[in-house]
Each structure stands twice: as structure tokens, then as C-alpha cells.
Amino acid sequence: MKFGGTSVQDANAIQNVINIVSTRLKEKALVVVSAMSKVTRQLLRLAELAEQGNKEEVLKGIDSLKERHFEVASQLLDKENIETAKTEIAKLLSELQSFLLGISEIRELSDKSQAKILGYGELLSSWIVTLAFNKQGIKAKRLDARELLITNNNYLSAKPDIPLSSKKVKEEIVIGYKEAEVLVIQGFIASSTDGDSTVLGFEGSDYSAAIFGSICNADRVEIWTDVDGICVTDPRVVEKPRSISALSYEEAAEMAYLGARVLHPYTIEPCRAKNIPIYVLNSHNINYTGTIVDNARHEEITALAFRSDICLIRIDLPDFGQVTDALNFISQQFKQYNINISLLNTDTSAIILTADKQESIDEACESIRQKYSLYIEKNKAQISIVGRNISKKTGLIDVINKISPNAELLSIGAKQMNISFVINLEDLDHTINQLYKEV
Ligand code: ADP
Ligand code: ASP
Ligand code: MG
Numbered sequence: 001m002k003f004g005g006t007s008v009q010d011a012n013a014i015q016n017v018i019n020i021v022s023t024r025l026k027e028k029a030l031v032v033v034s035a036m037s038k039v040t041r042q043l044l045r046l047a048e049l050a051e052q053g054n055k056e057e058v059l060k061g062i063d064s065l066k067e068r069h070f071e072v073a074s075q076l077l078d079k080e081n082i083e084t085a086k087t088e089i090a091k092l093l094s095e096l097q098s099f100l101l102g103i104s105e106i107r108e109l110s111d112k113s114q115a116k117i118l119g120y121g122e123l124l125s126s127w128i129v130t131l132a133f134n135k136q137g138i139k140a141k142r143l144d145a146r147e148l149l150i151t152n153n154n155y156l157s158a159k160p161d162i163p164l165s166s167k168k169v170k171e172e173i174v175i176g177y178k179e180a181e182v183l184v185i186q187g188f189i190a191s192s193t194d195g196d197s198t199v200l201g202f203e204g205s206d207y208s209a210a211i212f213g214s215i216c217n218a219d220r221v222e223i224w225t226d227v228d229g230i231c232v233t234d235p236r237v238v239e240k241p242r243s244i245s246a247l248s249y250e251e252a253a254e255m256a257y258l259g260a261r262v263l264h265p266y267t268i269e270p271c272r273a274k275n276i277p278i279y280v281l282n283s284h285n286i287n288y289t290g291t292i293v294d295n296a297r298h299e300e301i302t303a304l305a306f307r308s309d310i311c312l313i314r315i316d317l318p319d320f321g322q323v324t325d326a327l328n329f330i331s332q333q334f335k336q337y338n339i340n341i342s343l344l345n346t347d348t349s350a351i352i353l354t355a356d357k358q359e360s361i362d363e364a365c366e367s368i369r370q371k372y373s374l375y376i377e378k379n380k381a382q383i384s385i386v387g388r389n390i391s392k393k394t395g396l397i398d399v400i401n402k403i404s405p406n407a408e409l410l411s412i413g414a415k416q417m418n419i420s421f422v423i424n425l426e427d428l429d430h431t432i433n434q435l436y437k438e439v
Contacts, residue, residue, distance in 0.1 A: 001029045002187060002209035005037035006226040007283040008125050011075035016283055018132050020224070025138065025181050030173065030216065032187045032209040033129050035121020036072070039065065040188075040202070047117045050100040051109035058100045066093050069124050073131070081131040088127045096120050115155035116197040119146070122186035122205070130184045141180035145208065148172055149190035151198045157338070158190055158198035160211055165190075169215045185212065206264035210278070214270035221271055222279045222290075223263060229280040229291030230255065230262055233304035237429050238436045244291050246298040251388060252278070254417045258342075258384040259307035268293070300388050302439050304432055305418075307342065307382045311358050312408060312422055313365070315351045316373040326351060330368055337364040342382060343409045343420055352409060354382055354422055381428040384413075384420040385439060391416040396439065403434045 001024075003017050021029050035043075046061040066089065073085035099116065103109055126142055133140035148168045151158035176183045187205025190198050200207050206223055213221035230252065231241040247255075249272040256265040262280060271278050277294040317326055323346050330351070334341065337360045344353040355361060358378050368374055383404075385396060391412045396419055400407055407421035423431055 001222045001224060002032040002205055003034065003129075003224045003283060004205065004226070005034045005039070007224050008033055008035075008129060009037040011072050013283065014072065014076055014129055014132050016286075017129060017224075018136050018138070020283065020286060021133070021182060022136065022138055027219070028177060029182055030212055030218075031129065031182060031184045032205060032212060033122060033126050033184060034187050034205040036068070036125050039068075039121035039124070040118055043118050043121055044114075046100055047103070047109055047114050050103035051107055053104050053107050055101060055104045058104060059097070062093055062097045062100070065124070066090070069093075069128065073128050076128065076132050077135045081135045085127055085131050089124055092120060092123050092127075111155040112153075112196055115158075115199045118156075118199050119186075119189035119197050122189050126184050126186045133182055133184070138182055139180045140182045140184055141176050143172055143176060143183055143185040145186040145189050146191040146197060148185070149208065149211065151190045151192055151200070153192040153194065153196065153198065155192070155196070155198045157201040158192065160190065160200070161193070162211070162215070164193070165211070166215045169212060173216060200266075201264075203261060203264045204266075206267040207270075210267040210270040213276055214274050217274065218276055220277050220279055221267075222281055223267070224281050224283040225262060226282065226284055227262065228282050228285060228288045230260070230293070230303075232302070233432055233436055234260065234262075234306070237306075237432045241436065243288070244301055244303065245289070246292045246294070246296070247301050248298060248388070249293055249295055250415075250417065251301055251303075251386065252293040254384075254386050254413070254415070255303050255305045258305035258386060258418060258420065259382070260303070260305040263293075301386070302390065302393070303386045304435055304439070305384045305386055306428060306432060307356070308425055308428055309356050309358060310342065310354045310380050310382050310422070311361055312377040312380045313353050313355055313361075314375045314377075315353075315368065317349045317351070318372070320348045323348070323351065326372060329371065333364050333368055337361075339364055343411055343422065345409055345411060354380065354409065379425040380422050381425045382420055382422050383428070383431060383435070384418040385435070386418045388417060390419055399435070399438045403438070404431055 049057045069089045130140045130142040150161045150164040187208035228243040230244050233241045253268040256263045279290040281290040282288045339357045410421040
């Protein structure tokens with residue numbers, strides 16, 4: 001059972017988590033927690049401030065983290081547990097403070113240091129959640145994901161080593177359940193084979209839950225979040241969109257990869273491989289039955305996913321027949337900056353594609369520019385209409401042409417499961433709302 005940032009954002013939310021899990025103790029839940037909402041971003045900011053040598057702001061940031069976590073602990077726990085919580089929170093934050101001050105001295109922030117800093121949110125929240133169970137009379141044990149989940153040393157987007165992790169996860173869980181009724185572990189964080197802290201990438205707690213679930217051959221993996229499951233589109237853009245009651249692993253993966261952030265894209269595969277159903281549930285509305293993601297054949301969906309962080313790049317080639325070489329070169333440059341291409345179209349003398357990471361795109365394109373004429377348009381959005389047989393749905397292209405006559409890169413995905421196109425970012429909300437009414 002994975003609880004995201006908003007599900008542990010304050011004392012009420014955490015109490016809710018305890019209530020949800022407490023009715024299910026017989027099922028032996030492994031509770032995977034995120035950092036309290038916004039904490040990971042705050043930690044990222046502190047890492048940047050430290051790199052700039054801004055000790056004063058770093059210290060202020062640590063104080064505000066301490067205040068928030070102390071306050072939640074005080075509201076939620078009884079006297080004995082508050083003491084333990086405060087001691088553990090203070091210990092973690094003092095460790096973090098020394099580390100950040102060290103970075104402020106040298107003014108250098110490596111990926112390795114950044115990963116260590118980003119992990120503190122989960123280390124903190126998991127203490128409060130564990131102690132909240134204890135206060136309720138439910139014996140809980142806090143596990144340390146860094147000791148169980150082993151990854152490569154791609155520190156900020158680390159890849160788990162499942163064979164290495166499996167043994168440790170299984171052992172600790174068997175031991176854990178001899179001592180406690182419920183086990184609590186952090187999402188997102190892990191450690192490399194050398195023992196350094198790593199993270200699985202932003203929003204990676206869903207992925208952690210899927211890995212733990214898969215290693216333990218869980219009956220189900222539950223992703224508890226702040227909306228009524230997987231909806232036809234993002235409730236932040238369309239007011240109260242329809243929830244999808246069931247969809248296949250492939251459709252959920254397609255939605256996630258194309259931008260629907262309700263599930264981290266990597267979450268699907270570990271569950272699909274072992275045929276473990278994923279339930280997406282709402283911790284703020286426990287009466288909602290949830291979206292199930294599995295391999296059954298469900299009613300066809302038509303969902304709308306989007307990405308608002310992309311730019312459109314056009315590369316003109318000087319001669320015919322250079323597409324392969326040019327693509328090879330472009331991929332090499334993008335790889336160095338972890339830039340992903342999502343849509344791509346070529347003809348004999350031009351390549352047009354969408355790329356993410358707008359902040360590093362100019363730097364990544366410098367050497368491409370030296371070889372080819374290149375045009376970058378920033379502040380673009382990619383919209384994808386997703387569904388099992390979407391390419392066969394008649395009339396969709398007409399609808400897109402009507403709503404977005406200036407759509408660029410209109411294309412059908414390779415698995416025929418999406419139709420995607422690119423528009424200006426400023427038109428995103430309006431276009432999604434129009435499409436929602438029509439598809
Ligand atoms: P958590 O902190 O629980 O991991 P996230 O913010 O990562 O939560 O994911 C939940 C959010 O995903 C929702 O608040 C919603 O805005 C967004 N979202 C995007 N697309 C969808 C969709 N198709 N269905 C539901 N939620 C979506
Ligand atoms: N706390 C991490 C983040 O905000 C991981 C997660 O919540 O999934 O990205
Ligand atoms: Mg998330």
C-alpha cells in the first residue's frame with residue numbers, strides 16, 4: 001500500500017492512512033510512504049542553495065522542515081511517541097544540515113550528493129507514520145529502504161537490481177512480521193551496490209511500491225493518492241473528469257508514459273510481469289472503489305494524457321540520405337543530458353521531434369547546431385489521445401483538426417494505442433477541455 005505526498009501531508013492525512021491500513025492488518029500490508037507533500041521539492045531547493053553557498057537560507061530551510069515535522073508529530077502522537085519522533089527527526093535534520101553546510105563550503109553539488117539530500121523527506125515521513133501506528137496500539141516496524149533496495153549508481157534515476165534486492169527484501173519482511181503487525185518503508189530511496197544513497201527519479205515511490213510488491217509476490221499493489229483513481233484526464237485541468245474503473249497494463253503504461261502523472265511510468269512493468277493487479281485509490285475518498293489495472297480485457301478507454309514540459313525541434317539536413325547519421329548524433333547528445341524524445345517524424349531532408357528538459361535543451365543542442373540548421377520552439381505541449389484501438393476510431397483526426405487546426409507532428413503511436421500532436425502550451429487547458437467534451 002503506497003501513500004503519496006498528499007496522503008501524508010499533515011496530521012489528518014496520516015491519521016487517515018492509519019485508519020485505512022488498520023482495517024486490513026490481516027492482509028499483512030507493507031506500507032510504502034512518500035515524503036510529505038512539497039518536501040522533496042524543498043530539499044531540491046536547499047541543495048541548490050547550498051551549491052550557491054547560501055548558508056543562511058539553508059539553515060532557514062532546515063528550521064522550516066523541522067517545524068513542519070515537529071508540528072505534525074505533536075498533533076498526531078502521544079507523549080512517549082512525540083519524544084521518539086522529535087529525537088529521530090532532529091537526528092536526521094542535523095545530519096542533513098551538516099551535509100548541506102559541507103556543500104556550501106565547497107560549492108559543488110554532485111548527483112551523488114543530491115540523491116542523498118533528496119531522500120530525507122521519506123526518511124522523515126516514515127518515522128512519523130510508523131510512530132502513528134504505534135500510538136494507535138498497532139505494532140509497526142520501520143524498515144530502511146536503503147538497506148533493502150539496491151540499485152546501480154545512476155544516483156538520481158537509479159535502476160534497481162532485482163536479484164540483489166530480492167533476498168534482502170524477503171528476509172527483512174519475514175523478520176519484520178515476526179516482530180510487528182505492520183511494516184513501514186520509504187518509497188523513492190535506495191542505495192547503490194557501493195552503499196551510497198540513490199533515488200529512483202522524481203515521483204518514484206510508485207515504482208518502489210511496484211518493486212516491493214513484485215518481490216513479495218503481493219496479492220495486489222495499491223497506490224493511494226488524492227484523486228478518484230485513474231481518470232479520463234487530469235482533474236487539475238478538467239473539472240471532475242470521469243474515473244476509469246478498469247484498464248489494462250498496456251493502456252495504463254501508455255497513459256503514464258505520455259504524461260498522466262497519477263502513476264509513475266515504471267510502476268506497471270514489475271506488476272505486469274507477475275500479473276499483480278494495481279489498484280489506484282483515493283485516500284481522501286475511501287468509499288471510491290478504485291481503478292484496477294490488470295491484464296483482463298476491459299471496456300475500451302479513450303483517455304487524454306499530456307506533457308507540458310516539451311519543446312519542438314526541427315533539424316534541416318544539408319543533403320539527402322543523412323537521416324540515420326543525424327539521428328544517431330542527436331541521440332548521443334541528448335543521452336548526455338538525459339533528454340527524452342517522445343514524438344519524431346522524418347523525411348529525406350529534415351527531422352522534427354519533441355524533447356523534454358527545456359532547461360538543458362540549448363546546451364544539449366550546441367554541438368548539433370554546429371553540424372545542422374536547427375530551430376527550437378519552447379513552451380509547447382504534447383497531447384495524446386490514448387486507448388487500445390484508438391487508431392481505428394473514426395472521426396478523431398477530424399475532431400483534432402477542428403479543435404487544434406495548428407496542431408503539429410500529428411501522429412499515431414507505434415503500438416496504435418495513441419494519437420498525439422503538439423500545440424502551444426498556452427492553449428493546453430482549453431484544448432484538453434474541448435477534447436474531453438468531444439472524445
Ligand atoms: P502522489 O503524491 O499521491 O504520488 P501525484 O501528484 O504524483 O500524487 O499524482 C496524482 C495526481 O496526478 C493527481 O492529483 C492529478 O492531478 C494527476 N493526474 C494526471 N493525470 C491524471 C489522470 N488521468 N487521472 C488521475 N489523476 C491524474
Ligand atoms: N518524494 C518523491 C517526489 O516527490 C517521490 C514520490 O513522492 O513519489 O518526487
Ligand atoms: Mg506520484
